[in-house]
Amino acid sequence: MKTKNVPAEVMKRIKGLETKKAEELAAIKSKVNENAATLAEAEKEIKVATESTDLTAYQAAKQKKHNAAEAVEMYNARYAQLESKAFVTRKDSDATIDNLLKYEKDIEAEFKEAIAEPLADLKAIYEEYCDGVTAAETTIAAWTHRIHANYRSTGTTYADGTNVSPVPVPVHRTPFEGCKESVLVKNFIDKLAE
Secondary structure, three states: OOOOOHHHHHHHHHHHHHHHHHHHHHHHHHHHHHHHHHHHHHHHHHHHHHHOOOHHHHHHHHHHHHHHHHHHHHHHHHHHHHHHOOOOOHHHHHHHHHHHHHHHHHHHHHHHHHHHHHHHHHHHHHHHHHHHHHHHHHHHHHHHHHHOOOOEOOOOOOOOOOOEOOOOOOOOOOOOOOOHHHHHHHHHHHHHHO
16 A cells, blocks of 8 residues: 555554553552552551650651642542543544544545456456357357257256256256356446446
8 A cells, every 4th residue: 555554653652642641640559659658657657656645746747647648639539530531632533533534535545546457357357258158158049949959957867867858958947147256256346336
């Protein structure tokens, strides 16, 4: 294909956006864990200060606990925001989708151009084959009507154990239009013409 590989570019962009989001989420998770540890440490310090009735240490530990709890809350809220956040704006998303749809149209045009000549060749081969079949069938009909009738019936066994009929029979039980492949090619060509 001559067209620029837009899907590959978009997939690369998707990977980049997902990596960036994963990195941001990991950094926030690290901060949550860090502050959760600080929170647990502050709880212990509060317990020790209470046991020793050290008001200054108690107040410092309470402030430390408060700050760590708020940090955990904030980082958890930011994590939730990032989890639910769209990677890009709707306008950017629409433009990307439009670019992919344009790519599909572009490669469709290239595909149609690429197959035009082989399809024309296939149609010519099919028509030449059909002309041959028609000529053979017309000649069989002329021969069996004007020169000598046909008595053989392929696939049939008569009372005498042969495939020879006592009376004239058609060479083909049903009209012969060609081999199975030619019928498939005809159907294919007809479908393309729709």
